[in-house]
Amino acid sequence: MSGRIRLARNLVRVGAFIQSLAVAVMRPADLVEFSRQSYARPENLEGWSEKSLVDSGLNDDERELLTQVSGTGDLLLLGLGGGREAIPLARMGFRVTGVDYIAAMVERAKENAVCRGLKIEGLVQEISELEVQENAYDVVWLSRAMYSCVPTRSQRVAMVQRIASALRPGGLFLCQFLWCANPRQRAKAERLRRVIGIISLGNFSYEKGDRLLNNIEFVHEFSTEETIRSEIEEGGLSVLRIRMSSLTNRGSAVCRKN
Ligand SMILES: C[S@@+](CC[C@H](N)C(=O)[O-])C[C@H]1O[C@@H](n2cnc3c(N)ncnc32)[C@H](O)[C@@H]1O
Numbered sequence: 001m002s003g004r005i006r007l008a009r010n011l012v013r014v015g016a017f018i019q020s021l022a023v024a025v026m027r028p029a030d031l032v033e034f035s036r037q038s039y040a041r042p043e044n045l046e047g048w049s050e051k052s053l054v055d056s057g058l059n060d061d062e063r064e065l066l067t068q069v070s071g072t073g074d075l076l077l078l079g080l081g082g083g084r085e086a087i088p089l090a091r092m093g094f095r096v097t098g099v100d101y102i103a104a105m106v107e108r109a110k111e112n113a114v115c116r117g118l119k120i121e122g123l124v125q126e127i128s129e130l131e132v133q134e135n136a137y138d139v140v141w142l143s144r145a146m147y148s149c150v151p152t153r154s155q156r157v158a159m160v161q162r163i164a165s166a167l168r169p170g171g172l173f174l175c176q177f178l179w180c181a182n183p184r185q186r187a188k189a190e191r192l193r194r195v196i197g198i199i200s201l202g203n204f205s206y207e208k209g210d211r212l213l214n215n216i217e218f219v220h221e222f223s224t225e226e227t228i229r230s231e232i233e234e235g236g237l238s239v240l241r242i243r244m245s246s247l248t249n250r251g252s253a254v255c256r257k258n
Contacts, residue, residue: 014138017189023210023218024197028151031203031218032126035149036101038216049082049108057088061252062143065174068241070252073138076166078127079146083109083120092116094139097121100132128155137166140173145250148219152205153231156220159237167257173237177228179244179251180209180221221249224242228253 017098026034036042047053058066062085072093077086078100086109090096098120099140100106113120127142140163150156161193164172190208197206209221222228228251229239237255244251 009181016255017192019215020189021193021196021210022215023203023212024193024206025200025202027202028155030071031129031151035217036126041104045102045104045108048105049083049112053134054082054084054087054112058085059079061176061248061250065143065176065252065254068174069172071138071215075139075141076132076137078140078142078241079144079149080106080109080122080142083112085141085143086120087113087116087118089141090120091116094119096133099123099127099132099136101126101127119191128162128165130159130161132162132166135168138171140166140167140171140175142173142175145176145178145219147175147228147253149223150209151203151215151218151220153207154205156231157234160232160237164236164257167237169257171257173255173257174252175234175255176250176252178219178221178249180223180249181244181246211251211256228232 023031073095073177075094075096077096077098080086080100082105083098086096086098092164098109099111100122101124103124106124110120110122114159123132133146147156149161155203167173194206197203207220209223211219212220213219221254225242225244231243232239232253232255238258239255241252241254243252
């Protein structure tokens with residue numbers, strides 16, 4: 001390899017590493033706000049509430065998750081978007097309440113439901129600080145790998161505790177998360193990001209697998225089944241099943257409130 005090509009490749013590597021530091025210099029609350037600001041952009045609001053996306057309905061993974069639910073009831077959907085999942089779930093007979101931190105997104109989802117002859121309720125809240133009635137839902141639904149959008153293990157455990165309290169006994173929490181079987185992060189780069197998190201007084205709780213997806217949204221990629229299982233169990237739910245696909249970078253969990 002010529003010296004110039006080697007130099008160029010090293011510059012690309014250094015550039016990618018510098019970009020990856022963005023996730024370390026923000027505190028957990030900044031990471032949530034960073035993602036919220038991205039979703040609040042007009043192009044994202046339009047994108048997630050666009051007719052063809054909304055009418056695309058549930059995908060195969062989501063339909064498979066639904067086979068775990070017998071019957072209908074009250075369903076709390078976290079990360080409502082424009083109503084892509086809320087609408088078919090309401091059509092199936094669920095009484096759907098959708099949660100999203102973008103007020104305009106909640107309005108769009110409700111309008112999209114009304115246009116299709118359906119009604120859904122909407123709440124403007126951040127999902128890790130969920131405040132809903134206790135023992136009020138039969139199912140809590142968190143698809144599109146959105147479990148991964150909450151920074152820090154302790155905030156995810158606290159979110160599961162809130163979900164557990166929202167569920168009726170016997171109720172199910174169905175969720176998807178990002179999963180990476182062979183994380184490529186190098187140990188040295190990981191240590192550096194952790195150190196930068198501390199010296200910048202940013203993300204003290206930086207965890208391996210934290211990153212900014214497409215530089216617009218915080219995500220945490222899980223690399224072992226045990227890590228996600230332990231969070232959910234610590235949050236007070238029993239894990240009935242965890243699946244991780246080797247083809248996609250998504251996993252799913254079916255959990256129950258005893
Ligand atoms: C990836 S989109 C998915 C939307 C919808 N579930 C779908 O699949 O079409 C994520 C949605 O969740 C919302 N969202 C992301 N993080 C959130 C959070 N921490 N709290 C509340 N809403 C959040 C975004 O505003 C956006 O509408």
